Amino acid sequence: MNEVSLKGITKSYGSHLAIPPLDLEIPKGKFVTLLGPSGCGKTTTLRIIAGLEQPSSGELTLAGKTVYSGRGGHFVPPEKRGLGFIFQSYALWPNMKVDRNITLALHQAKRPKDEIAERLGEALHKVQLEGYEGRFPSELSGGQQQRVAVARLIAARNSILLMDEPLSNLDAVLRTEMRTELKRLSRDLGATTVYVTHDQVEALTMSDIIVVMKDGLIQQIGSPYEIYHEPANLFVAEFIGDPRINVFDGNLEQRDGKSIIRIHETGIVLKHQVARAEGPIKFAIRPERLNLLDAPAVNALPAEVDVVQPTGSQTILSLSAHGMPITALIPRFVESWPNRKIWLEFDPENIMMFDPHTGKIINTPVDAKMRSNAA
Numbered sequence: 001m002n003e004v005s006l007k008g009i010t011k012s013y014g015s016h017l018a019i020p021p022l023d024l025e026i027p028k029g030k031f032v033t034l035l036g037p038s039g040c041g042k043t044t045t046l047r048i049i050a051g052l053e054q055p056s057s058g059e060l061t062l063a064g065k066t067v068y069s070g071r072g073g074h075f076v077p078p079e080k081r082g083l084g085f086i087f088q089s090y091a092l093w094p095n096m097k098v099d100r101n102i103t104l105a106l107h108q109a110k111r112p113k114d115e116i117a118e119r120l121g122e123a124l125h126k127v128q129l130e131g132y133e134g135r136f137p138s139e140l141s142g143g144q145q146q147r148v149a150v151a152r153l154i155a156a157r158n159s160i161l162l163m164d165e166p167l168s169n170l171d172a173v174l175r176t177e178m179r180t181e182l183k184r185l186s187r188d189l190g191a192t193t194v195y196v197t198h199d200q201v202e203a204l205t206m207s208d209i210i211v212v213m214k215d216g217l218i219q220q221i222g223s224p225y226e227i228y229h230e231p232a233n234l235f236v237a238e239f240i241g242d243p244r245i246n247v248f249d250g251n252l253e254q255r256d257g258k259s260i261i262r263i264h265e266t267g268i269v270l271k272h273q274v275a276r277a278e279g280p281i282k283f284a285i286r287p288e289r290l291n292l293l294d295a296p297a298v299n300a301l302p303a304e305v306d307v308v309q310p311t312g313s314q315t316i317l318s319l320s321a322h323g324m325p326i327t328a329l330i331p332r333f334v335e336s337w338p339n340r341k342i343w344l345e346f347d348p349e350n351i352m353m354f355d356p357h358t359g360k361i362i363n364t365p366v367d368a369k370m371r372s373n374a375a
């Protein structure tokens with residue numbers, strides 16, 4: 001059974017339809033991330049699940065129980081939904097010290113004192129706030145307050161966790177650590193987690209399932225692998241991936257049973273024929289899938305190296321070909337590139353093709369198909 005189920009949920013603010021009818025099924029025990037640009041409706045969706053926002057219509061069930069029904073006028077308030085949540089604003093009680101903030105729900109549930117003390121100690125340890133239990137929230141930095149909110153979640157051990165950008169105020173090191181911590185927490189509790197972020201790295205590293213949204217509409221639901229390697233459309237392909245995927249306007253030609261993508265003078269011969277009429281096409285390749293050659297070759301586009309940016313284990317190369325900016329990613333540290341002139345080889349197995357009008361994917365790269373079969 002699905003733990004969180006949204007059927008035809010809508011939300012309007014006046015005449016603005018923020019969430020068109022939304023259907024979403026979240027299986028028990030999964031870590032599901034709602035990902036999308038600002039204003040796409042992810043926070044509204046999460047607040048609807050939490051009960052902090054009344055939908056305009058539809059039906060919402062949590063663990064098999066209906067908590068909202070537009071038809072029956074049924075609405076269960078947030079405190080009766082049995083959820084743990086952390087939102088962008090940490091919602092700490094300003095008049096309570098850290099220890100009380102973390103354990104309030106446990107006191108209210110009349111848990112034994114020993115158990116409360118044990119859960120408090122464990123939670124403080126996990127967020128590295130031991131020694132801070134006697135402070136008020138106003139005596140903590142924003143990041144520390146965020147960690148108190150995380151500690152409260154750790155201590156409460158709810159079976160459904162809702163998180164809205166809980167790591168946004170943390171510095172880079174703590175952010176990475178807390179990412180691991182939240183993922184472990186969700187797994188150890190066997191909790192169903194709905195996580196909202198616009199950060200694709202968080203989505204890719206933490207999720208079992210990613211739901212990519214735009215303008216209140218779901219663009220794709222899939223595993224991190226599927227979202228990255230088999231995007232449903234150009235929007236998903238461009239939204240996921242850092243550096244961004246390279247997208248080109250080309251022309252599809254069919255010759256002697258072979259499909260060729262023409263881009264300026266270069267023709268990229270595809271391994272498998274694409275069943276599609278000749279004409280304009282958008283095609284894309286991830287920066288790490290471009291091969292850099294120092295001599296002309298089949299399927300290779302002449303280009304010039306512009307900027308070289310080593311990031312440690314990888315180097316980002318900004319290039320230009322026929323005035324088009326192109327990014328390549330190489331898996332090693334390079335400070336400067338010896339030859340300004342190079343050739344970019346497009347491995348046809350790694351090319352994604354999209355309909356230039358609808359943006360829908362036309363093919364799934366052969367390499368991605370092989371890998372997902374192996375997975």
Ligand SMILES: Nc1ncnc2c1ncn2[C@@H]1O[C@H](COP(=O)(O)OP(=O)(O)OP(=O)(O)O)[C@@H](O)[C@H]1O
Pocket residue numbers: 013016018036037038039040041042043044045198
């Ligand atoms: N209280 C409100 N009144 C009017 N419009 C609202 C309200 N809350 C949200 N909206 C609108 O609903 C849409 C979805 O907003 P929402 O906050 O869910 O987006 P989001 O994807 O979470 O964005 P962000 O990442 O910026 O938080 C936006 O167009 C927003 O302007």
